Amino acid sequence: MAIDRRRPKPSRRSHFVIRETLLLLFLLLICAPSPSSSSSSSSSSMHNNNWAVLVCTSRFWFNYRHMANTLSLYRTVKRLGIPDERIILMLADDMACNARNTYPAQVFNNENHQLNLYGDNVEVDYRGYEVTVENFLRVLTGRHDSAVPRSKRLLSDEGSHILLYMTGHGGDEFLKFQDSEELQSHDLADVVKQMKEKNRFKELLIMVDTCQAATLFSQLNSPGVLAIGSSMKGENSYSHHLDSDIGVSVVDRFTFYTLTFFEKLNMYSNASLNSLFASYNPTLLMSTAYYRTDLYERPLNEDRSCSSYEWLKVLQDRLADEKSDTIVMYGLGTMILLLTVSTWLST
Amino acid sequence: MASLRPLSRGPFLLLLIFFVFSLSLLRPIQGNGGSDGGGGGEEFSEELLLKPLPDRKVLAHFHFRSAAPPSAANGRHHHLFPKAIAQLVQKFQIRELELSFTQGRWNYERWGGSDPISTRNAKPPGVELWALFDLPTEEIDPTWKNLTHALSGLFCASINFLESPTAYSSPYWGFLSNNGNLRYGALPREAVCTENLTPWLKILPCRDKAGIASLLYRPSIYKGYYHSQRLRLLSSESKGIILEQTLTVVLQPNSYTSSLLSSSDAQLQPSWSLSQLFKKEMTGKCVLAKSSKIFLELERGLLEKIVEIRDDSWSNSFFDLFPSPDREIKELENSNGQVGSSLYEYKVDNSNENKPLDVGITWKLPLVWSSVHAPFQASRFLMGSGNERGSIAISLQSTQTHDQYFGDLNDCTVPVIVLQVVPWYVKVYYHTLQISIDGKPQTLSDVIEKIQVTPSEDKLLPGTLEIMLRFPCSMLSATLSLDFDKGFLHIDEYPPDANQGFDIPSALVTFPNIYSSRSYPDYDVSDDSSLLHNLQEKYLVRSYTEVLLVPLTTPDFSMPYNVITFTCTVLALYFGSLLNVLRRRIGEEERLLAKKDSARPGLVPLLFSRLSSKLKGRKLLLKVVFVALVAVVWHYFLNSS
Numbered sequence: 001m002a003i004d005r006r007r008p009k010p011s012r013r014s015h016f017v018i019r020e021t022l023l024l025l026f027l028l029l030i031c032a033p034s035p036s037s038s039s040s041s042s043s044s045s046m047h048n049n050n051w052a053v054l055v056c057t058s059r060f061w062f063n064y065r066h067m068a069n070t071l072s073l074y075r076t077v078k079r080l081g082i083p084d085e086r087i088i089l090m091l092a093d094d095m096a097c098n099a100r101n102t103y104p105a106q107v108f109n110n111e112n113h114q115l116n117l118y119g120d121n122v123e124v125d126y127r128g129y130e131v132t133v134e135n136f137l138r139v140l141t142g143r144h145d146s147a148v149p150r151s152k153r154l155l156s157d158e159g160s161h162i163l164l165y166m167t168g169h170g171g172d173e174f175l176k177f178q179d180s181e182e183l184q185s186h187d188l189a190d191v192v193k194q195m196k197e198k199n200r201f202k203e204l205l206i207m208v209d210t211c212q213a214a215t216l217f218s219q220l221n222s223p224g225v226l227a228i229g230s231s232m233k234g235e236n237s238y239s240h241h242l243d244s245d246i247g248v249s250v251v252d253r254f255t256f257y258t259l260t261f262f263e264k265l266n267m268y269s270n271a272s273l274n275s276l277f278a279s280y281n282p283t284l285l286m287s288t289a290y291y292r293t294d295l296y297e298r299p300l301n302e303d304r305s306c307s308s309y310e311w312l313k314v315l316q317d318r319l320a321d322e323k324s325d326t327i328v329m330y331g332l333g334t335m336i337l338l339l340t341v342s343t344w345l346s347t
Numbered sequence: 348m349a350s351l352r353p354l355s356r357g358p359f360l361l362l363l364i365f366f367v368f369s370l371s372l373l374r375p376i377q378g379n380g381g382s383d384g385g386g387g388g389e390e391f392s393e394e395l396l397l398k399p400l401p402d403r404k405v406l407a408h409f410h411f412r413s414a415a416p417p418s419a420a421n422g423r424h425h426h427l428f429p430k431a432i433a434q435l436v437q438k439f440q441i442r443e444l445e446l447s448f449t450q451g452r453w454n455y456e457r458w459g460g461s462d463p464i465s466t467r468n469a470k471p472p473g474v475e476l477w478a479l480f481d482l483p484t485e486e487i488d489p490t491w492k493n494l495t496h497a498l499s500g501l502f503c504a505s506i507n508f509l510e511s512p513t514a515y516s517s518p519y520w521g522f523l524s525n526n527g528n529l530r531y532g533a534l535p536r537e538a539v540c541t542e543n544l545t546p547w548l549k550i551l552p553c554r555d556k557a558g559i560a561s562l563l564y565r566p567s568i569y570k571g572y573y574h575s576q577r578l579r580l581l582s583s584e585s586k587g588i589i590l591e592q593t594l595t596v597v598l599q600p601n602s603y604t605s606s607l608l609s610s611s612d613a614q615l616q617p618s619w620s621l622s623q624l625f626k627k628e629m630t631g632k633c634v635l636a637k638s639s640k641i642f643l644e645l646e647r648g649l650l651e652k653i654v655e656i657r658d659d660s661w662s663n664s665f666f667d668l669f670p671s672p673d674r675e676i677k678e679l680e681n682s683n684g685q686v687g688s689s690l691y692e693y694k695v696d697n698s699n700e701n702k703p704l705d706v707g708i709t710w711k712l713p714l715v716w717s718s719v720h721a722p723f724q725a726s727r728f729l730m731g732s733g734n735e736r737g738s739i740a741i742s743l744q745s746t747q748t749h750d751q752y753f754g755d756l757n758d759c760t761v762p763v764i765v766l767q768v769v770p771w772y773v774k775v776y777y778h779t780l781q782i783s784i785d786g787k788p789q790t791l792s793d794v795i796e797k798i799q800v801t802p803s804e805d806k807l808l809p810g811t812l813e814i815m816l817r818f819p820c821s822m823l824s825a826t827l828s829l830d831f832d833k834g835f836l837h838i839d840e841y842p843p844d845a846n847q848g849f850d851i852p853s854a855l856v857t858f859p860n861i862y863s864s865r866s867y868p869d870y871d872v873s874d875d876s877s878l879l880h881n882l883q884e885k886y887l888v889r890s891y892t893e894v895l896l897v898p899l900t901t902p903d904f905s906m907p908y909n910v911i912t913f914t915c916t917v918l919a920l921y922f923g924s925l926l927n928v929l930r931r932r933i934g935e936e937e938r939l940l941a942k943k944d945s946a947r948p949g950l951v952p953l954l955f956s957r958l959s960s961k962l963k964g965r966k967l968l969l970k971v972v973f974v975a976l977v978a979v980v981w982h983y984f985l986n987s988s
Contacts, residue, residue: 059843094538097450097569104569105541120555120565124503124542129842147493147510149500178843180904 019340045202048159052077052087055136057168057177059093064248065239067095068109069167069209069255071117076259077163081267088139088154090126092168092178102246109251109259111243125152133183140164140191142200158199163207167255170210172233173218189219196222203296209254211236214290226273226296230254231287238286253285388416389427390637391552393559394878396464396690397621398644399708400597401716402457404572405619408464409559409594411551412877417587427635429550431501432590436582439494442528443479444580446498446506448539451573451597455725455890458597459718460746462646462688463882466863468595470575471853471891473535474506480528491515491530503542508534512808513771519799521766521813522855531768533852535894539574541565547576547592551633558633559641559695562625563594573597591877598624616714620669620707628703632695638875639695641706643668646688647678648716661691667709676879679866683750688865690879720746722753722761723818723825725856727892730828734900739775740828741765741854741892749820752861759820761861762796765827767812767854771803772834773897775810779830784822794818805834815859833899841901851895861888 054077056070074089096107096118107117126135138144139154156162168175174182188206195201206227208216213229220227230237230252239249240256251259261279265271280289396408415428425433435441453469460466478494480487492510499506509515515532522531544565548555555563568574579591600619622628632639653665661668661675673694678687698704723743731737743763753759769775777800782789796815803810818825862885870879 094540097538097540103566105565118541118565120541121545122542123545125500127503127505127542128538129508130505145496147496147507149497151500180841180843 045158045199047161047202049156050082050086050161050163051154051156052082052163052165053090053139053154054087055090055131055164055166055168057092057131057166057175057183059178061095061098061100062248063093063168064095064107064246065109065251066167067091067093068107068117068250069252070165071107071122072109072251072255072259073165074122075115075117075119076262079267080262080265084121084123085151087123088126088152089122089124090131090136090139091124091128092131093128100247108243108246109256111241111245111250113245123151129178131178133177133181133187136177136183137187137191140200141194142198154200156200158202160201161203161205162201163205165207165209167209167252170208170216171212173215175208175210175216185216185219188216189221192220192222192225196224203298207258209237209252213237214292217292220292220295223295223297225292227292228277229290229292230285232290235287254280254287254289257281257285389425390414391427391633391635392638392875392877393551393633393636394638394640394642394876395559395562396642396644396878397706398464398646399616399619399649400458401648401718402454403599403614403616404458405598405600405624406458406464407596407598407624408468408878409563409596410878410881411560411592413552413590413592414586415588415590417584427552428588428590432550432580433588435494435497435501436580436588439478439490439497440481441478441494441580442481442582445475445477445577446502446579447475447575447577448502448504448537448543449473449475449573449575450539450569451571451575452893453573453575453891455721457718459646460721460724460890461719461861461863461888463863463865463884463886464595466886466888466890467881468575468577468593469891470577471533471535472894473533473539473850473852474504474509474537475533476506476509477522477529477531479523479525480530482528484527487528487530488512495532502546504537504539505534506537513806514809516768516801516809516811518766518768518811518813520797521764521799521811521857533768535850535852539576540569544568544576544594547578547594550590550592552635553633557631558636558639559629560633562621562627562629564625564627567598567625568594568596571596571598591881600624614713616666616710618707618709620705622705623707628705629695629698630700630703631698640876640878641693641695641704642878643672643691643693643706643708644688645691646716646718647686648718649714650686650689652714652716660689665710665712665714667711669707669709670704676867676869679868690867719751720748721888721890722746722748722751722820722858722861723763723856725854725890725892727854727895729895729897734833734898736830736832737897738828738830739767739769739773739851739895740826741767741856742827743818743825743856745823753820757821760817761820762859763816763818764857764859765812765814765816765854766857769803769810769812769831769851770849771805771807771809772836772849772899773810773831773851774803774805774834775812775829775831777802777810777812777829779828781828782816782825784818784825786824833897836899838902838904841904845899845901845904848896848898851897853891853894855889855891857887857889859887862886863888 052073054070054073056066058066070089070091074087077087078084095101096105103113105118106113108115109117126139139152142154144153154162166175168177170176173185176182192204192206195204202224204225206217206225208228209230210216212231212233212235214232215229217227217229231254238253240251240253241249243250257280258276261271261276277289277291282288391411391413393412394410396406396410398406398408400406413428415425415433423433436444447470449470449472452472453465455465455469458465460469476495476498478491480490482490495509496507498504509532514534515530517527517530519525519527523529544563548560548563551558551560553560555561574594574596576594577592579593581589581591600617600623629641650660653660653663661672668691670693672691674692676690676692678689680687693704693706695704722745724746725741725743727739727741729737730740753761780791782791782794784794794816796817797813798815799811799813801808801811812829814827816825816827864885865882867879867883870876870883
C-alpha cells in the first residue's frame, strides 16, 4: 500500500517543486516593485528638493489660531531641514506685532508659552492684503509678472516634493480668503492639474485644516497627489484650547495633533505617512481626519529595500489598515504555502 | 650622476615655486581682518546712541554704516558690503534712496523736534520710500515699479503696492529739490515686525550674532513706543556706494525704584542699563567693524538744569553714568552762551565675554527738563461728518522758542514748506484753501509765497500739494484747511477690512532756513565716527504730521447674493402676473356650460335619439346580427320540419 502510494510520488514531487518555485517567484514579485519605486513613481525623475507653501487665509485678531497653526508648521518644516529660500509663507494678517498682542513679536501655540513661534528669524513672503486667491494661484502655477522677485516665486521642478498647507475658515467645496473671496475645489484641482502639466512637482502633499476640509479635494484627479483634510463633509474642525492671557484660542486640534507627531521626529528620522494617519484619533480631534490616497502611486510606507524583515513590515502595514477579508486571504495564502512546503518536506 | 642632478633640481624648484605661490596666497588673507586693501577698501562701522528722554523713556539709536569704493568693473567681489544692495543700485541706477519701516508716532513735544536725531529718524508710520534715479525721465516709472517689487522681496513687506501710479507721486520741490527724477511713496498701514528686521540684519556683515546688533532682543524692540528701521543709500561716481542702516527705538525701562518718591510733579526718572533694556550685554565688537562705539547723550535741556558741574560731569548729585566713559565730547555752546549737549563715548573694543560692557544711568534725584523743539508744532486733523464730504486741516502751533531761532521778532518771517499727497478717492478742492493766522482768516496772496498743485485724477493719480508759506515769527498758531469730497471705489478695489477706513499718508512740514546740526570741536576726522559726522551735517528741520483715517462709504459685501434673489423673485412675480393677465380668460367655462343648459330635450325623444345614434353608428354590426338571426331561424325551421 505504501509502495503503491509512493509510485506516482516522483511526478507529484516535481509538481510540488514547480508550485513552490512559482510561489517563491510570486513573493519576489511583491518585493520587486519597492526598490524600483524608490527611483520613480510617475515619471523617470528623481526626488531632489523639497518645497513648502504655507498659507494662512484669515485676518483679524480672533483668528490668531490660524496664524499660530501656520507658524507652527513653518517652524517644524524649518527644523526638519527645508530652508527659508524654499518656503513660501503667506500670512494674511500681522498677529505678532498687533496692537492687541500683549506679547509683542511673540506668537504662541500653547498656553504654557514655552515656544515662541515667531523667533528671531522669520521671513514672510506674502503679507496682509497680498494674500489673495490670485496670488496663491500665481504662486502655485508660476505665472507671475516679470517684476516679481525670486523669493516670492515657487521655483520647483519635476523632482520636487511640495507640502501645501492651508488653514483658515472653509466649508463645502470652498476655502475663504480673508473674508472677502473664496478658493473653490475646482480651482484647486485645476491648479494642481496645471502644475502637473508643467512638471512643477513630483509629489504633492496637501494638508488643509478648516471646517469640512475633505470637500476641497473632491475634484482632484492628478497623479502624485496626497491630500489630508481635518474633517469630512458636514463636520467642523475645532480649536484646541483657549489661552486666557492672550484672550483667544491659540491652536486648532488637527494641527495640534499633527505637531505632536512631528515634534517626535528630527531631520534624520524615517517615519511613514501611515504612522501619521494612525496617530489621528477622531475622538480627540472631534472630527474625522480624512486622507485621500487614490491618486498617490507609491505605497505609503515610503521606499524600503527588500529584506525579509522589511517584507514582513510591508505585510504588517498593509494589514494594519485593510479589511478583514483580505487578512483572511493572506492567511489562507500563507497556510497553503506552508502546507505545500511541509508535504514536500515530509516526502 | 649626470642623470641624478636634474632630478634633484627639478623637485627642489617645484618646491620653491610652490612655497612662493602659497606665500602670495596667504598674504591677502591676513590682510582681510582690517580695512586695508582687502576687498577693495570696503569699510563697516557700528555705533549705538543712548539718550534719556524727558518723559521717563529711553531712546536707543543703532547706526550701521557700510561703504564700498567706486569700481569701474561691473561685477566685483564684496567682502563687507552686501551684494544684494550693490546689485540693486547698479540695476536700477539709483543715486539716492531711503526706505523706512516705522511703527508708532514720534512725539515731537516730548522727544524733541529740532535735534539731528529727531529730524532724520522721525518717520511717518508704515513704509516710506523715496528714490532719486540717474535715468532719463521716461524710464523712471518702469524702473520704480521694478524697484518696489525687488524691495518687497528683499524686505518681506508689501512695498510692491507702491508700483501703481495711484500710490506714488513725484514732488517738484516740496520734498527735495530735484529735476524730475524723484519718486516718493508711502504706505501708512503697513505692519512692521520681525520679518522686516530679519533681512535688514542679514545685510550687516556680522548680522545679529556679534557686535552691537546682538543687543537686538526682538520683544524689547517691538514693545517700544516707537521703532523705526531705516535704510539709506547714496551712490556716486566719486565716492562709491554708502549704505547707512539705522534703527531708532524709544523704550520704557521697567524700574521699580521709580515709585519711591511720591511727589507728583517730580518723580525720579527710572534707572536703566543695556542689560535691562535689551536683556543682553555687549560682549565684544563685530570683528569686521572698523569702529564700534556706544554713546550716551545728555541733551542741552538736561545739562542746563544741573547747576553743579564738576570735572567728571557724568557723576553728580542727580545721576551717575556707569561705567565711566572713555571720553566726553561736548557740543559747542550756542550764541546765547547756553551750554550744549554732551556725548559720552564708550569703546566696545575693550569688552569681551569675560568683561562685558553694560552702559547705564542711575538716577538719584528727580529732574525735569525739556527737549529742543522746532519753531512750530505741526498737526493735522479731519473736519466734517458724513460720508459725502469733509475737510482736512493742518495746524501749526508755536512752541514759544522764538529766542532760539529768531532774533528780532518784529521784522522776521519764517518760511514753511508743506507737502501733502492725498489718494484719488479723497477728492480735494484746492480752490477752497483757507489760511488763518491766530484765528483771523488771511488773504492767500499775503501768506503764500509759492504753490504747486498736481490735482488728482480718478483711479490714476494722487493729488499732490506743495506750498511754501511765510508766517510772521510772532504768530501763535496758523491753520490751513481744504475741503474734499469722498469718492466711490469699485467693489474690487475695497480691501478686505474696508470698514476700518482708508488712510491719507502723513504730510511733511519743512523749515527751509533752519538746520539741525551740532558742532563738536573735540571731534576730528581721525575719530572716524560716522554717527558724529552725521550729527554735524547740516540737515533741514522737518516734521511729519499724523496719518488720517477717512471712513468711506462701503457697500454691503453680501449684497450680490441678496440682489440676485430679490431680483429674480420680482421678475418672476411680474412676468407671471403679466402672462396671466394677457392669456387667461376668467368666466369662459361657465359661459359655455350656461349655453348648453338652456336647450334641454324630453326623456323619450332623448332615449330614442340615443338609440338611433347608436344604431346608426353600427350598421355593420346590425347587419351581422340580422343575418345571424335569419340563419338561426332558417336552421331551426329546417331542422324542425
